[in-house]
Amino acid sequence: MSENALGSISRRELLKNSSRVAVASALAGVAIPSVHASDDSTIRLALVGCGGRGTGAAANAMSSKSGPTRLVAMADVFDDRLQTSYQSIKLRFDKQVDVPEDQKFIGFEAYKQAMDCLRPGDVVILTTPPAFRWVHFTYAIERGLNVFMEKPVAVDAPTGRRMLKLAEEAKKKNLKVGVGLMCRHCVARQELFDRIRADQMGELLMLRAYRLAGPTGSAFVERKPEGMSELLYQIRHFHAFLWLSGGAFSDFLIHNIDECCWMKDAWPVKANGFGGRHYRGDYVDQNFDVYSVEYTYGDGTKLFIDGRCIAGCHQEFASYAHGTKSAAVISFAGHAPSRCRIQNAQTFSRKDIAWRYSKPEPSPYQTEWDDLITAIRQGKDYNEVPRGAEASIVTAMGRMAAHTGQIVTREDMRTLDHEFAPHVDKLALDSASPLVADSDGRYPVPQPGIVTRREYQV
Secondary structure, eight states, rough: OOHHHHTSHHHHHHHHHHHHHHHHHHHTOOOOOOOOOOOOOOEEEEEEESHHHHHHHHHHHTTOOOOOOOEEEESOOHHHHHHHHHHHHHHGGGGOOOOOOGGEEETTTTTHHHHHTTTTTEEEEEEEOOGGGGHEEEHHHHHHHHHEOOSOOOOHHHHHHHHHHHHHHHHTTTTTTTSSOGGOHHHHHHHHHHHOOOSOOSSEEEEEEEESSSOOTTTSOOOTTTTTHHHHHHHHHHGOOOOHOOOOHHHHHHHHHHHHHHHTSSSOSSSEEEEOOOOOOOOSSSOOSSEEEEOOOTTTEEEEEEEEEEEOOOOEEEEEESSSSSSEEEESSSSOOOEEEESSSSSSGGGGGEEEEEEEOHHHHHHHHHHHHHHHTTTOOOOOOHHHHHHHHHHHHHHHHHHHHOOOOOHHHHHOOSOOOEEEEGTTTTOOOOOOOOOTTTOOOOOTTTOOSSSSOO
């Protein structure tokens, strides 16, 4: 080939061509080695979804002490978010960031372009709205990439089941996958779990958790401004729309639900839920302002989850466990530090403390990345998707109970076929949204007792 011919091939085309062998190998079901064949031990990263959580996850990846990492590609549907994220990461990790302009990708196919910049065994960070998780995970498996993905990993029953199947495909290829339920990596909670298993609290009979705050994230939105794409407006404010995130209940309460189920060492078998909308003003999102869900485990034990997003009310962000011998704090005043402790009684006074985690707590956001990178470098089995999918399905089960006014069981979640956005893998920048506002600019909301087999009527 002549020098001129070589010069006419773009860097992007070269990357795509060089990835074909790796893709073919992955599609053939060949296990991907956990270390790179070359002498370069640096794990390359691609960030898909450049919002605040994605930016934070990339920072944690590059802060890992388990060996060198380098960010080489970024993807989003919003150029401003990508550029803001890039500048923030570059400022902190200048020597670990190598993202030239032709490796910053915009659009609904950008995830593929970013992953094509990686080698098998590298890591892609999936932090877009959860609706796209199964689409991006599918391609990561095809490319033989290790993955970190944010929670929830699914927003409804069909996508939850799909993620469980994809987890098996990732396992067959020896891929390492972390899920952003970082509380599981908290050393204080891990010791609390061990103490519960050692019978220091007796049999757990009840768990309860609260996330009571004012308006959070993008859960409250007003009508779409003129001239903006309906689809892109919803993606930019994804907490407001059930098809994108599972709404405020799934995106915010999943951590509390997951840490409680961890301490119980079981998943609930049914949910009965309540909720409602109050001072809505000009907000047109799909969320309830208050949620209260009673989960029941197979042995009859209860987990009570309460969420509220109303300004001016009592605020609390905590999880508790109650056993036949005593009570415990699972988390108090947020995700970290957890401030775990076991009491001598069912009260939570300081004089009744039997044990508390007294050492400084490392950030679980960092620990989850250290654990993932270590597993990749040491070739350990590491796949958090089954647990992440179960947590997402159980969370959706409680949300659906509140939205429909019906008791929803885990068996229901194995058979329900209502998928919010079944064609999300075919969306493009000029596509219509799976959810359309009415003539007044408002979106359909749950109607408990009226719409009972799905969460809203389209």
